[in-house]
Every structure is written in C-alpha cells, then in structure tokens.
Amino acid sequence: MKRRAAGASGAAAGDAALADLLRQEGAPYDLAGLRALVAGVLAAPPGRDPAAWTTLVVPAPSPSLRQVLLALAAEMRAAPAAAPLAPAERLARLRSELKRRRVHGFLVPRADEHQGEYVPSRAQRLAWLTGFTGSAGLAIVLPRAAAVFVDGRYTLQAQAEVDDRLYVRRHLADEPAVEWVAATLRKGEVLAYDPRLHTVGEVERFRAAAAKAGGSLQALDDNPLDAVWSDQPPPPLAPVTRHELRFAGESAEHKRRSLADKLAAEQVDAAVLTAPDSIAWLLNIRGGDVPHTPLPLAFAVLNSDASVDLFIDRRKLAPGLAEHLGNAVRVAPPDAFGAALDRLGAARRRVQADPASAAAWVFDRLAAAGAQIHRAADPAQLPKARKNPAELEGTRLAHRRDGAALTRFLAWLAARAPEGGLTEIAAADRLEAFRAAGDNFRDLSFPTISGAGPNGAIVHYRASAQSERRLEPGTLYLVDSGAQYLDGTTDVTRTVAIGEPAPEMRDRFTRVLKGHIALATCRFPKGTTGSQLDALARRALWEVGLDYDHGTGHGVGSYLAVHEGPQRISKLANTQALLPGMIVSNEPGYYKTGAYGIRIENLVVVTPLERSGGEREMLGFETITLAPIDRNLVAANIRAIQCRGINRRLIFVVRSVRPLSPCGHNPADRLAVGPEWVRSRGDRTDCGLRGRQPKPLDSIATAR
Amino acid sequence: MKRRAAGASGAAAGDAALADLLRQEGAPYDLAGLRALVAGVLAAPPGRDPAAWTTLVVPAPSPSLRQVLLALAAEMRAAPAAAPLAPAERLARLRSELKRRRVHGFLVPRADEHQGEYVPSRAQRLAWLTGFTGSAGLAIVLPRAAAVFVDGRYTLQAQAEVDDRLYVRRHLADEPAVEWVAATLRKGEVLAYDPRLHTVGEVERFRAAAAKAGGSLQALDDNPLDAVWSDQPPPPLAPVTRHELRFAGESAEHKRRSLADKLAAEQVDAAVLTAPDSIAWLLNIRGGDVPHTPLPLAFAVLNSDASVDLFIDRRKLAPGLAEHLGNAVRVAPPDAFGAALDRLGAARRRVQADPASAAAWVFDRLAAAGAQIHRAADPAQLPKARKNPAELEGTRLAHRRDGAALTRFLAWLAARAPEGGLTEIAAADRLEAFRAAGDNFRDLSFPTISGAGPNGAIVHYRASAQSERRLEPGTLYLVDSGAQYLDGTTDVTRTVAIGEPAPEMRDRFTRVLKGHIALATCRFPKGTTGSQLDALARRALWEVGLDYDHGTGHGVGSYLAVHEGPQRISKLANTQALLPGMIVSNEPGYYKTGAYGIRIENLVVVTPLERSGGEREMLGFETITLAPIDRNLVAANIRAIQCRGINRRLIFVVRSVRPLSPCGHNPADRLAVGPEWVRSRGDRTDCGLRGRQPKPLDSIATAR
DSSP: OHHHHHHHHHHHHHHHHHHHHHHHTTOSOOHHHHHHHHHHHHTSOOOSOTTGGGGGTSSSOOHHHHHHHHHHHHHHHHSOOOOOOOHHHHHHHHHHHHHHTTOOEEEEESOOTTOOSSOOGGGOHHHHHHOOOSSSOEEEEOSSOEEEEEOGGGHHHHHHHSOTTTOEEEETTTSOHHHHHHHHSOTTOEEEEOTTSSOHHHHHHHHHHHHHTTOEEEEOSSOHHHHHOTTOOOOOOOOBEEOOHHHHOSOHHHHHHHHHHHHHHTTOOEEEEOOHHHHHHHHTEEOOSBTTBOOOOOEEEEETTSOEEEEOOGGGBOTTHHHHHOTTEEEEOGGGHHHHHHHHHHTTOEEEEOTTTSOHHHHHHHHHHTOEEEEOOOTTHHHHHBOOHHHHHHHHHHHHHHHHHHHHHHHHHHHHGGGSOOBHHHHHHHHHHHHHTSTTEEEESSOOEEEEGGGGGSTTOOOOTTTOOBOOTTEEEEEEEOEEETTEEOOEEEEEEESSOOHHHHHHHHHHHHHHHHHHTOOEETTOBHHHHHHHHHHHHHTTTOOOSSOSEEEOOSSSOSSEEEEEESSSOOOOBOOTTBEEEEOOEEEETTTEEEEOBEEEEEEEOOOTTOSSOEEEEEEOOOOOOOGGGOOHHHHHHHHHHSOSOOOOOOOOOSSSOTTSOOHHHHHHHSOOOOOOOTTOOSOSOSOOOOOOOHHHHTOO | OHHHHHHHHHHHHHHHHHHHHHHHTTOSOOHHHHHHHHHHHHTSOOOSOTTGGGGGTSSSOOHHHHHHHHHHHHHHHHSOOOOOOOHHHHHHHHHHHHHHTTOOEEEEESOOTTOOSSOOGGGOHHHHHHOOOSSSOEEEEOSSOEEEEEOGGGHHHHHHHSOTTTOEEEETTTSOHHHHHHHHSOTTOEEEEOTTSSOHHHHHHHHHHHHHTTOEEEEOSSOHHHHHOTTOOOOOOOOBEEOOHHHHOSOHHHHHHHHHHHHHHTTOOEEEEOOHHHHHHHHTEEOOSBTTBOOOOOEEEEETTSOEEEEOOGGGBOTTHHHHHOTTEEEEOGGGHHHHHHHHHHTTOEEEEOTTTSOHHHHHHHHHHTOEEEEOOOTTHHHHHBOOHHHHHHHHHHHHHHHHHHHHHHHHHHHHGGGSOOBHHHHHHHHHHHHHTSTTEEEESSOOEEEEGGGGGSTTOOOOTTTOOBOOTTEEEEEEEOEEETTEEOOEEEEEEESSOOHHHHHHHHHHHHHHHHHHTOOEETTOBHHHHHHHHHHHHHTTTOOOSSOSEEEOOSSSOSSEEEEEESSSOOOOBOOTTBEEEEOOEEEETTTEEEEOBEEEEEEEOOOTTOSSOEEEEEEOOOOOOOGGGOOHHHHHHHHHHSOSOOOOOOOOOSSSOTTSOOHHHHHHHSOOOOOOOTTOOSOSOSOOOOOOOHHHHTOO
16 A cells, blocks of 8 residues: 555656656657557557667656656556456446347457457457456357357367356367357347458357347447456557568568559459458568557558559557658558548458458448459468578577577477476477577567476477476477567477386377478479378378377468468368468377377478479478487387388488487587587488487587 | 252151050150151260160150161251351351340350259250360350450360351460450440359459449340350250169168158258259269260259259150159249249248359249248268278279279280381270270260370370371370269279380489379378378479479269269369268379370278277278379389388289280280289288289189
8 A cells, every 4th residue: 555655656656757757758649658659569468678668758758757667657557457347247247238239149259359369468258258268268148148268279278278167168179159149149140240250151150049049140330349348458559660572582572562563463453451460461561559560450452553552550550650651651550440430341352362261241341332252262362382592591590599599499309308307388488588699589489388297299389387387207308499580480399208207108299200200301293282282291190090180281371470381281172382481390299188288380381392393393301490300209110111111301300319319429518518419411311210320510500 | 959859858767657656655756746856866966775765755665766766867867057157157146146136245154054064955055056075175255356264285186176267266374364354355344144044253343343344244044145056955864873882882762751850850941953964963863965974864852851942854764764853842934933933032042053063043032932042062972982881882882893904905905006007096995995895884974084195295185087086106195084884983093104214204203203203192081081091192393393284183973974073182172071982083293295105093982991000090092993004104212212101001903004014924815815913912011013913803803
C-alpha cells in the first residue's frame, strides 16, 4: 500500500517534468498520448532492446528523456491489474452480452485478424475466456453448454488449464467442432461469430453445421468478447524498422513493381494483403508485435500501379521508416482499412484476396461494396518463399553461427549431463545463451522444446517448472530450437542419448535417421511437391509398423516466420511444387508416449542439380543446418543397409557428442573448446556414419 | 447397284412377313418401332453375342424371327449413309446455326452427358466436327477462328486427323483453352456451351475466360451441333442384363439400403447419379452401350428411402430385368430426368450431386427449381471401389485365366518373334484369341496397346495398318492389355526384349522394375493416399534424372470400368486414402521417344497387414496379376542393390519368356504347352530375381 501511494505521488510529481521534457524535445505526444503509446509498447513482447521504443517518442531522445520514459514504462508494467475475473464469471459475462445482442452462441477461435501462428496479447481471447494458452484451439459458447476444442498436442495442457465444470473438452480433429454444433445448437438458435477472425471456409462449415441443427450462423460487427474483456490490452506497438537491403537482397520498390506487374497481367486492380509476414517481406520492414517472429501487424492493399496502401498505426514507425517506405506507400490507420475496401468496391475494381489467409470479413466487405473478387493466393507468398541469393547467403551464415552455438551446447551437455541434476529449463537457457552470443541474434524463433525422457515424446512440449524433468542416464533428450538472426531464421532438432541408450532407442533413432537421409539425398524432377516426397522420410518406420503424427517439413522465412508456406513436406495433399530457393525443414521423428521422443531436423534449400546424362530438370536439397548427430544412437545393422543405398550425397554433420565416440576420439573435449567438427560433403563417397578422423573446419571454427 | 435393288425389294417383301412374325410372337413393336430399336442397337458396339439384342424384341424369339431380325440389322448396318460432309462444311453449318441462335462461339468437348471415358457414337461430336478421334480433347468454334485442344498423347494423331486450314491445334495442358478464349473472343461476343456436357468447374473457368475477354458465356437448352449433324446416330440400345449375385457379392437391395442410410444420416433426401458405372454397381446391372466397359447409359436418383428412380430407355432392358430391379426401382424414360430434378426442387429437397462427375446442367436445374444442393462425391463411388470378398475372389480367378492367356501369348511370342515378320496387330490379335478362349470372357477392357520399338514410347499408342511396325531383333515390344470377364476386369503391361537388348534398355527396365517392386512391397499406415506412395515407384528413375509422364496407378472396377476412382497413385494431389479391397494398378514406365517404351503393370489389392510388433494399423498390396516378367531385361548390378532392400515380400512372377533364360531352362517350351511358372510368394526370402528351378503351379496349369 505504501509503495503504491508513493508511486502515485511520485508519478504525479514526475508528470509535470515529463510533460516539460516532451515539449523540449519536440515529441508529438501529450501525457495521455504518451501513456497510450506506452500501453501499446507494453502489449508487445519486450524484444532484445527494451529501450528501442523510446525512439518512437522522439527520434533521438536525450538520456534524461529516455530514462524517464523507461521509468514510466516500468511503472505502468508494474501497476497492479484489476483483480482477475474467475473463468465462470468471464463466461457468464460473455453469455449475458450475447443475450443482449440477441444471439445464442459465439465462436472464440485462437486466431487473430491475420490468421497468424503467434497472436498479440490483445487477441488472446481464447486464453482470456477459457484459460487455455496453447497455440491452436477453439471455444464455442452456447446458452446451455460450452466446449473447448484442442488437438492431440494439447490434450493434457487443456486438461490442466480449462475448468471442466464450464467447458467440455473435445479433440479438434477426431470430434469436429462442426459436429458438436450440429448436435448441440437448438432449432432457431443463432450462432454468432466475428468475421474478422475466421476464413471463408470455416464460416461455410459452421454455417452448414448450424443449418443442420435448424439454427443459423450470423456475423457480428464487433466482437462481444472484447466488450466484456475489461482490461483487454491495446494493439501492440513495437517499433517497425527497415530490413536492410544487404539482408533482403531485393529492394521493396522492385518487389512492389514485380508483383504489381503480375496483377496487371491478370487484369487484377488490387490485391489485399492481410498476412503481416507478406507485408514485411514486400516492404522490407520488420516489427516486434508478436513473440519470436519480427512481424509488424498491419494490413495492406497492393495496387496494380505498384503503389501500396499500408494500414498500420503510425506511432510504431521507427525514425526514418517513412523515408524508407517512400511516396508510393501511403500510410493510413488500421481502422481505415474497411473504408478502403469499400472504395475499391464502389469503383468496381477487380480485387484479389486469399481465401486461405484473409478473413471472411474481407470478402464480405468487398462483395457488399460491389468489387469483383478474384480468389487467389497472397501474391507475396510464393516470391517470399523463394529466397534470393542474398537471403540464401545470409541464411547460410546464420546457420554457421547457429550451428556453432548448438555444437557448443551439445559439447557442454556431453560434459555436464553425466554430473547429473541437469534440468530441461537449465539446458534450454544454456542453449539460448550460446545463441545470444552470436552476431545478428535477435530472438529465438520459437520457445525451445527441451524434452527429457517422456517429455521428448510430447511433440510441442514446453518445459515449465511443474513439468520439467532431469536428464537422467539411459534416457533420450530432445531439443528443438532455433533463432531469429537479421540474416536468417534457424530451426534445428537434435536427439541425444544421456548415458547408454536401449537397443530399441537405437533402432528407432536409426530408422528416423534413414528417413532423414533418404529425404536429404533425394533427387526429384521439377514440379514435384513436398507431399510426393513425404513417404521417403517415413518408409523405414513404416517397414516395422511405426510412424509419426506430424508433417515432415515446413517452409522457413528469412528473418521472418519459422513456419511459412506455401510449400510443405507432409502427408496432407499440397499442390505447391518445390522451387529453387525455397527453404524447408527435414524433420522425421518417432515418439513413444511415456518413454521417449526422437526427432532429427535440419533445414534444407531446394537446389537445381546438374543434368549429367539425365533427361529431366532435376532438383535436390542442400542441407544448411550444421550440427552433430549423435552417432551413439545409430544401430549398425540398419546402418549397413542404408549406407549402400545412399552413399553418394550425404551432407550431414555426423559425429557423436559423447565422450566415447566409435572413432575413439573425445569430441566432447574438442567441442568444448570450439566448434570443430567433421562435415561429410557430397564429394566424399562414404556415408559418413563410419568412424572418421575429426578435422577442424577452419571457416566455421572462427564463426560467431 | 444390283444388290442394293434386290435388297430393297427383298426388304419390302420381307416387311409383311416380319410384321406377321412380330404379331405372332407378341412383340410390342410395329415395323417403325422395330427399325428405331435396331437403329439404337446398331449405335452400340456389337458385343460378344451379336444376337443377344433380339431378346429385346420378344424374350424368346423363334429361330425364324431371330433370323429375320438379324437380317434386318445386317441390312440396316449395310445401308449406305448419306455422302459425308466435308469438315469445312460441317464447321460452316455449325457457325451458321450459332448465328441463327445469336451466339458467337461454341464449346465442343469430347465428353458426353456422363463424363465417361468411352462415349457412344451419338456423342462423338468432337470427332464428327473436327475428325479428331482421340479419347480426350476439346474444340472451340468462334466466328473467325476455331481451335482443337489435345494432350501430348494425341499431338501426332491430331496432326493427321484435323485440317489445319480450319483449326489451330493447341496443347490442352501447356496452352490452356481458357487462355485461347481470353485472347481470341472479342468484346461483347457470346461463347455458348451445352451445359449437359461440362462440369461446373469447367463452366466457371470458361466463364472467367470469357469475362476476361469482355465477352460472356451462355448455356444453351439444346446442342446446336446436334441440329446440324443430320445423320447423328440415336442413343445406343444394348441389352441391359443382371450382374449375378455370385459375382456382385452384395444384393442391389442391400446396396441401396446401405447408401440410403448414409444419405439419411447426412440429412440428404436424394442423390443424383449420372455416372453409369455407379448405377451399374448400385443396381447390379450391366450393359453394352459403349466399347470395352459394360455400361448401361442411364441417369438415376437414389432416394433416402432406398428407392431409386432410374432414367433409362425401357427398350434396352433384357427379359427379366424389371423383376431383378424390383418395385423399389421406378423406371422412367431418360427425358423425364429433368422433370424429376424439378420436382425435387419444388419439394425443397436437399439433393446431393457430385461436382466432379455430374454436369453443370444438373446443378443449374436443381438450383432453378429451388432444391438445396449438397455438393458431395457420388455416394456409390467409394463402396464400388472397395471390392467385397466375392468380387475379390472373382478378380483373382479372372486374373488366373488372364495370366494363363498372357503367359501362353508370351511363350508363343518367344517362339514366333525370332522367325521375323510379326506385326503389332497380328500380335494383339493373337493375344485376344488366347484371352477369348477363357471362361467368362466378355470383351477386352480397352483396345490393346501393342507397340514395337519406337511405337512402345507412345503411351496411349493404338496400332493401325499405317502405323504398325514389325517386332525386330534388338528392340523392345510393349503390350498393355486387359479383358472384361464376368468375374473381374484385368489390365496388365509387359515389356519384352526381342533378341538381345542394349545395356541402356536393361538399365531403364531394371529401374522401372525397382520402382514397381518398391511400390508392390511397401507397407503403409491406414489413411495413406496413393499420392503419398507415387514417388516410391519413380525414385530409381529420378536417381539418374529420368521420369515418366503418367500416373503410376488407377483404380479398376469389377466387371466395370478399367479406370475408376476415387483412389489413384499419382503425382497429382489426391485426398482419398487407400482402403482395404481397393484394386489399383502399379505401372511405372520409361519412354524414350523414337526409340522404345517400357512399362511393367500389375494390378494389386489393398490389404490389411498383421500388426506383428508395430504400433499402427498397416496396409500393403497383394499383387493379383500373374504373368512372367522378362528377366533378360534385368541388369544384375542394379538388381543387387534392390535385392538387399526388398527381399522379404516379393510376390511377382519373375521368369524369362526367352528361350535361353539365366537359369538354363527353356521356359518358352514349357510355357507353350501350358501356363506353368514360378510364383515367388511372401514366404520365400529371396527376391525372386535369381535363377530358380521353375515349378508348375497346378491350380493355374488347369485354369482356363
């Protein structure tokens, strides 16, 4: 109590000084405006430089202004929140709001307006309402029942987080939400939804389900949950900065022109962009509005004259960004986006929008305004996926630094684990510290998955103080991690044996490795999709009746999202051919619930191959991830078969991180002093799995 | 001239006698009616029993009536047609008819009202107009230009058949018709189409193309080409007969009930069936309206009470068929189909139709009448694809007889080819004769592809007197053939060396065989699609930069279409999981234009596997085709690698048909006296490619 009173009076005293400082340094904010700005800043993740936002107030704040601003932010962050509402009260308030609006039910998805993987705190409606904090899910609130739908990754987490007196829990895939609606909604009832948070396909499915129940589906103009979420954070305001040309490799002007020409050729007048990573790529900008992906949340319209209307909060543009954007990019506030769609419609324009990523609201609004809608993929998606030479060079350098950090970590782990007592979070923190020491490091690219023993079998495991385990002898340790560097984004998984692994672990690991190698070394004709190659990574497991329940590979951005499309290596049908320059992960695995998990993940670049006697244009993969694979987990009898099949193009780092490696060296000692390792390159003819004299690779030994 | 006059007077004299006979035997036809019936009979392929149709006149015609009827048919078949119009005149008449109807252009697809692979003579509009007789294509007629679009299989054929002063020729895939329309149609012009001949998807694409050109697309009530095609054949009238329960394995009543229950569960009132093979399967009937597939052309509506409205020409129902169909199947004329759709609409029914197989006209008519349309796959398609135990047993027996015929042929070929002078058509005829000698044989399942040397490289080659080659030493001979038996449909391809093959031929053949074996022996989890497995069949070719430009496998019917869905093993994305009981072909190939073609095709059945230690429900393939593979084309060095990888589940007949086989036997001699061969089964542990003592397989030795 005392401190709050002191803080309040201190703040009151400081207010006048702050107002003076703002005036003196020419800031365009009064105190209320500044507080609103800081509230937005605090609604974004802190980022690597927690003072960077102060340049949003004035481009070069004086040390004293900077200090006062940081103090203000600290004070606002520390201000006690209102007593949190109990989940039952939240649900009751939402139901009463729905009643007020004369609808009966409401869909609460995890998605935000951008259908992104990471959402800002403001958009965490599902978590606020139900307590469920996973990265995918859906709640449906009806008058007499409510349900939370999560997938298999989150069954246990939902059980812990969601009050089952309020919500029934359902499996997102096995017990589809539409079936629950069809069975639970009553005749004549209206199920409402926020059309900014759903794709057209989702809306259609729920419309059919509501009709099946004799009810109906209705779009609402604004979100009733926002109306009852009293302390909902504001939209995030992380500084939006320029992505330098040396990393981007192509000017924003050139990108705009190139995409606009394609639109014009298709007789499209404008394309709506709602995916922030597309906008970031197109305009060579980066932000920090959500965790782990440098996204500036925004909407945009790319016109066929190569101009762009960018709908973004001006307050978050870092100094100099307006000049970077140039005159052909018109900046308008986010809430002007709807009116812009109306104008396109009124002018009877042919407007392209992507049904996979743009919200139903965009289509509804364009159609109502009279636009001709052209449904087609986000025009930035494919060029963004095909990295240019500068981006590829950048990502190779980033992978060298990242590989050095991971190798240091694995060497440290090999030395540290036998001492005992090492825990998952401590290990992940150590790995992060190795990475953070590298040049151009900005953030992890996702929360590290650090799973010991049975926790390794949880595919999207995230260690907590409650869940974490020690790395015990005789178990496997799985670490899936990555980083955002200015020059590239990494994502790598290694599984290592702590102590001596059981024969079954070796067998499974070797089958996963066989799949990994089969994919890494395959050659395929131009036009091949990732779906066509997926089975190569699974075949060695299928042979003995095993499999894994996740995709084999996802696209990866260039200092952007660690998961991006349109390419994918997956069981799911996908029509996007793998094209030169695309980065994709190669990550088969095997998971034994309650026992252990195995995953071996490298990133690869799709690369044209020399024709050399063949008839077709062929492509292959260049593995760019550099880190040892635990040779102690390779079973010799399976290896023998594999070696004969794939002995030409092995491009892995294959080296034990265990003190007693089969080749008689003590790589852990070596690795502890520096990132020296063997890299079996394509010009070697053995498979790299046999004992080999480690050689330092000088260029990498000095990489930071 | 003399003969014609005699025939005419003879017919006049015979007319009175025929009228008497018809009356005496209680036929429901007068002479005009009979002539109309016979015209329909003649518009269908002749079939195996060219007198079978006489039972359509009276159930048991007397020998004298039968004789007179056959004479009438012979006379009508021989009657001279009107002098054929020149192609330029046909095109001119169509253009003037379009002008009369105030439209500018018209689409002439190869498809008929059923979107089938084989179409009756009446529906061969593309061939009548342009001369192009291939099995896929499209013509577009505009006021100042006309184009014919064919795919790569038919480039040469179209060049020979289509007059390039009238039509520009385009590649169906590389130069899409919609782009030609967008570039060629003029502003304000109307492109017309017959909505019974196009799917909704096609219509949408052409609508967009016409709009892009500033024109429009318009459906016509009837086909203007039919109006100018003066001697267009009538709809075919081949006898529709019962498919016996011992072959079908499930009664039609049970099938109707089972499908209707599923419709009811989905709250669908009725499903429209426009695919004749679905109707044939559902009602356990077979017909003969098109070549090589025992289809009764018809439409149907399956109601959720398990009754069926069948729209079919009653005249073609064989004696006893009405009893077989029963009271729950109401028969109405084909032209009552539209009114039935109107009634469903007027009653506001929820009606299911398949956008992939039903014509746009069905959707238009249902929508206009007020029906709620439920777009979903033809409900018979999936159960038809999953063969029941009786169908599987039938197909295994059919494959034994078929394998015996093919093996006799290959043995004959091994002896005959070295004598020289053997031609493609003579070889195909010999093969057909071997097949026709077997029990339950009804027809070939498609025109035999009999390709010597360079002709083998033409994937859908059909030998003609002009094109056929001799089987020369040092070349490959490819024969892709199959038959319709009452108990099953077969489709098999073998490639054999005539004389000594070149090392490159052996290398390519062995790679194709490796792919074939990789697919035949693979194990995969429940839920896997054919698209996921396709790469296994291509990998050995991809390794050296080669590939083939067709799918790896298609579904096969049970005494039905040799190509059926929904499953497929293909590069193309496909979401249909392979399910137990599905039959699919396994047919990788390699084609060197101007030199030789290789294809190795067996049919396989999707089969559940024992779990034996694994965790997942796994499936595999049972190869049901039985015929030797030419071991003289297997390269030992590649074989060695393959053997080690796949030595457990080889299930092929692998035996040379050449006099000097590697195992020192003279299998040709043996094969010439009977179908004895080695079948390496799953319980053997070698790969079957090594020398082995041939053993007679008694049950097959006596198979007919």
